[in-house]
Every structure is written in structure tokens, then in C-alpha cells.
Amino acid sequence: MQSNLDTLWFSQASLSAWLTCPLKFKYRYIDGLYWPMAAGSEAGQHIEQGRKFHLLAQYYFGSGNTQAPDDEPLLRQWLQRLAEFLPLTGARQFLPEYELRSVRDGIRLLAKFDLLACDERAITVYDWKTDAKPPAPALAGAVQTRVYLYLLSQAGHFARRPEDLQMVYWNPRFPDQPLAVGYSREKQQADWAWLRELIAQIRSASAFPATSDEMNCRHCEYRPVCHGQSLEEAAPNGLDWEEVNWDEIEEIALQGVNMP
Numbered sequence: 001m002q003s004n005l006d007t008l009w010f011s012q013a014s015l016s017a018w019l020t021c022p023l024k025f026k027y028r029y030i031d032g033l034y035w036p037m038a039a040g041s042e043a044g045q046h047i048e049q050g051r052k053f054h055l056l057a058q059y060y061f062g063s064g065n066t067q068a069p070d071d072e073p074l075l076r077q078w079l080q081r082l083a084e085f086l087p088l089t090g091a092r093q094f095l096p097e098y099e100l101r102s103v104r105d106g107i108r109l110l111a112k113f114d115l116l117a118c119d120e121r122a123i124t125v126y127d128w129k130t131d132a133k134p135p136a137p138a139l140a141g142a143v144q145t146r147v148y149l150y151l152l153s154q155a156g157h158f159a160r161r162p163e164d165l166q167m168v169y170w171n172p173r174f175p176d177q178p179l180a181v182g183y184s185r186e187k188q189q190a191d192w193a194w195l196r197e198l199i200a201q202i203r204s205a206s207a208f209p210a211t212s213d214e215m216n217c218r219h220c221e222y223r224p225v226c227h228g229q230s231l232e233e234a235a236p237n238g239l240d241w242e243e244v245n246w247d248e249i250e251e252i253a254l255q256g257v258n259m260p
């Protein structure tokens with residue numbers, strides 16, 4: 001069963017899936033079972049809104065366009081805020097939707113950054129969040145941060161010291177509350193040791209048990225399979241969709257579940 005794990009490009013989404021629930025990892029990355037959100041559901045609407053914002057941001061950094069559809073006032077506001085947060089001054093090179101891959105000791109890593117901003121000295125990875133709360137400080141130690149910064153530090157063609165890399169989470173709902181996370185040689189070494197151990201653990205797994213914490217199932221797309229219950233039935237009022245995020249959907253789509 002593990003043979004395809006030798007050729008899997010590990011991403012923040014796949015590692016997060018494993019850490020959340022090994023069964024979820026198996027469904028997605030071994031069985032290739034992708035269970036889309038219902039289009040009209042609250043989660044589906046959230047994903048669609050995030051998808052549109054990511055596309056508008058990509059267009060802005062590619063062409064300078066700050067126009068959003070007239071019938072999307074929220075997206076218009078978000079795009080305007082983005083243009084104020086990161087004006088296209090020419091002082092930095094902007095690379096939207098930048099894909100990076102790295103192979104080291106047989107470990108394949110993959111990421112697609114929302115945006116890279118480079119100057120001669122430093123590089124910043126930007127990641128857009130559209131949750132109903134500002135980026136939390138806990139994101140500094142999140143799988144996404146560790147994978148993204150480690151992978152960037154391995155990109156020989158960028159040739160920057162780890163200390164010259166950082167990641168910034170930014171949410172257009174809270175434009176004045178970005179979260180910046182720096183990097184260092186020590187973090188780089190710790191992240192590589194952690195990634196090696198985690199991926200070795202996944203590759204040698206003989207079982208992929210379901211999580212024992214049913215809280216992890218609340219936003220999981222496989223809930224209908226595991227619990228015979230739809231997301232709509234499971235969703236309480238006022239929940240936040242932090243775990244149902246566009247980045248994850250994007251990475252799954254990018255990877256095609258298990259791209260050789």
C-alpha cells in the first residue's frame with residue numbers, strides 16, 4: 001500500500017491531513033478519494049469567496065488591475081485593501097501563485113505560495129487568509145509555515161540566507177493585523193529533522209486509523225463517509241472555517257492527489 005508514498009509530493013495539506021487524522025490522509029493521498037464540498041453549503045460559499053479573492057490577488061500582482069466585479073462589493077473592498085497593503089512600487093518583484101518543489105534524500109516537498117515578494121536582500125512569502133478572525137500567533141509554528149519557509153530556504157536559485165526569509169499571513173478583513181514570522185538557520189535545521197521524521201513515520205505506517213477526536217471531523221469532507229452525516233447537518237451556527245481553507249483545496253487540486 002505504501003509504494004505510492006515514495007513518489008508522493010508532500011505538501012502542507014498532506015502533512016496536516018496526516019496529523020489531523022491518518023484515515024483522512026489515506027482517503028486523499030493513497031486512495032485518491034476527493035470529496036468536494038457541496039456548492040451551496042456555507043463551507044462551499046466560503047471556499048468560493050476565498051477562491052475569487054486569490055484569483056483577484058493573482059491578477060493584481062500580475063497586471064496591476066484593481067477592478068473587481070461590480071456585484072461583488074466585499075471583494076472590491078478586499079482588493080482595494082490589498083492594493084493599499086502591498087502597492088506595486090517596483091521596489092520588489094512580485095511572483096503570485098508561485099510553485100516550488102524540492103527533493104532531498106528522497107523526500108519530495110511541494111508548495112504553491114500565494115505570493116513571493118523578492119528584493120536583492122530578502123524574500124517574503126505572503127499567504128492570504130479570509131477567515132472571520134485575524135491571523136493567530138499560533139500560525140508561527142503551523143505546518144504550513146514550517147513547510148513553506150523550509151522549502152523556500154532550499155531553493156538554490158533564490159540564494160538567500162534563512163535569516164533573510166519571512167512569511168506573512170494577511171487577512172483582508174483585518175488589513176492592519178498581518179502576522180509576520182521570521183526564519184533562521186536553527187529553525188531550518190529543526191524543520192528538516194521534523195520533516196524527515198514525520199515523513200518516515202508516514203511511509204512506514206502499517207495502519208491509518210481514524211482520529212479519536214471527533215472535533216477533527218466537524219469540517220472534514222469525509223464526514224459523510226465516516227459518519228453518514230453531511231457537512232450541513234454537522235455544521236453548528238457561527239463556526240469558523242479555518243480548517244476548510246482555500247489553500248488546502250488549491251494544493252489538492254495542484255497535486256492531483258498523487259502526482260508522480
Ligand code: SF4
Nearest residue numbers: 021210217220223226
Ligand atoms: S470524518 Fe473524521 S474520521 Fe473520517 S476522515 Fe475525516 S477526520 Fe478522519
